[in-house]
């Protein structure tokens with residue numbers, strides 16, 4: 001830190017801070033219209049000039065681009081400074097006489113319009129004053145280069161270089177200090193576009209300022225999670241046996257940062273400022289129908305890296321990228337492919353299936369060529385790929401019926417619930433996330449609830465009631481994104497700078513408020529956070545009733561494979577023996593000394609399965625469901641969905 005003095009006030013700043021920002025931080029406003037906290041300095045308006053005193057000498061400098069390197073004494077309104085400011089203002093006023101911010105500054109400094117008129121005089125109130133903020137916002141903030149300058153000196157003007165690629169994000173219009181840029185095409189007919197834009201720009205500003213310090217969604221997307229999950233023992237490895245691997249660094253985010261084309265927004269739709277999608281260009285394929293060709297790979301995201309990488313024991317990014325490309329090309333979900341293939345590989349390694357069954361494929365963990373060939377078989381509809389392509393639930397039954405496999409073991413290691421393959425997080429140490437995956441309407445996906453950090457890492461929801469409250473609120477909040485057709489990533493993948501000091505930081509209250517405002521701006525109807533949850537609760541209960549109508553949706557369908565709860569094999573237990581022994585002592589209340597691994601696994605299993613049953617009880621109660629997981633009549637009434645045909649369905653179940 002460097003101590004400096006500004007107008008007699010002492011302050012300490014980090015080396016490299018500009019004088020403009022240092023002054024602002026201590027409440028001293030220096031005029032200027034071309035600087036903005038989100039953008040790099042430009043130094044064109046010349047109004048931010050200050051006098052710097054150092055070693056008995058004095059010099060003038062533009063405070064917006066003057067970085068502090070040593071202790072200095074700054075005067076922001078000395079006689080010399082004001083003279084220079086007046087000269088600059090006189091020139092601006094002669095060119096843009098009716099722009100309010102220029103008029104106000106001129107008045108403040110006692111500058112009158114000069115008699116000689118500027119040759120490029122623009123009398124509009126919303127004239128472009130050449131601050132360059134829009135150009136910098138488009139290139140530095142949005143990573144587009146749609147806007148640029150044409151000409152030199154006073155002749156310079158802002159032009160659209162690539163009109164047809166403009167995202168329509170509106171960020172240039174938002175930052176323009178005069179209103180020279182306007183958004184004219186209001187698609188979707190919002191009732192109050194400015195309300196929507198206000199909150200949209202709040203998120204965009206946070207992204208520009210904070211994303212590089214938080215999740216780096218714009219640089220590497222969800223791939224930033226690989227090393228975090230590995231560090232917390234949450235990265236699925238070898239069909240979820242383990243939560244990490246010494247080779248995880250080979251598929252961690254720095255690797256993908258190098259693979260991905262950088263500084264090019266690749267959003268799901270035009271105007272998205274998060275643009276977390278990423279592509280690998282000119283990727284040469286080693287297999288399949290396009291072997292030898294250079295292609296564009298759309299991804300991979302975290303779930304693909306974990307599902308087609310670590311969970312298959314594959315730590316070579318080239319195989320992951322190729323599996324990603326062919327899954328996309330064939331229309332196969334990378335999560336289901338990864339989890340199903342991981343199951344098949346574990347069965348192969350346990351001798352449940354052999355090369356005889358796989359048609360010669362050596363389906364061992366780490367065999368990227370075998371995984372690719374399996375994927376090609378799936379798409380062609382031949383070979384063993386046909387069986388794996390039918391998913392984990394099918395394989396469990398098929399291997400028992402046809403290969404004499406142990407049904408209990410396959411139930412334990414087959415990572416599916418409700419017929420859907422698990423997404424890519426190890427949930428053994430997070431009871432809430434076991435519920436987040438399996439007390440769902442849609443099966444174990446990461447869309448409905450993701451509570452691992454809140455539960456396991458930050459211990460913010462220690463009791464069953466706390467977990468039940470989270471498993472009530474978050475699935476409903478997340479369901480709302482689906483109802484509105486919104487992406488959820490801008491909600492919590494970049495948090496406001498002050499989020500930590502809010503009363504419920506895990507909910508990101510500043511953003512929840514923003515979503516209510518989007519809704520009101522779009523529809524004209526007021527919505528508060530409780531009303532938002534109520535909208536989802538209606539739909540969520542309907543979804544449950546749809547499941548009931550189809551013969552599902554009760555307690556017995558909310559089951560979890562034991563691999564998601566705890567160690568199934570000796571190898572798993574012994575790999576984390578210290579942790580599990582400690583839990584037996586502290587949570588189960590038994591002394592593991594002298595017990596065999598099998599005995600300890602049995603005790604731990606009894607405890608964990610009991611915990612899950614208790615969680616089910618608490619969650620159903622909080623959701624207003626019976627102990628069998630059926631929505632009660634009073635819940636349907638409260639939500640206003642007690643329609644006769646709905647009531648008829650739930651009445652078939654006891655206790656409603």
Ligand code: SF4
Nearest residue numbers: 138166167169170172
């Ligand atoms: S709307 Fe967005 S993409 Fe288009 S010019 Fe403005 S900042 Fe650039």
Ligand code: SF4
Nearest residue numbers: 128129131132134176
């Ligand atoms: S259009 Fe607006 S933001 Fe862009 S240079 Fe002109 S005044 Fe500045």
Ligand code: FES
Nearest residue numbers: 032045046048064
């Ligand atoms: S704010 Fe420094 S030159 Fe404009």
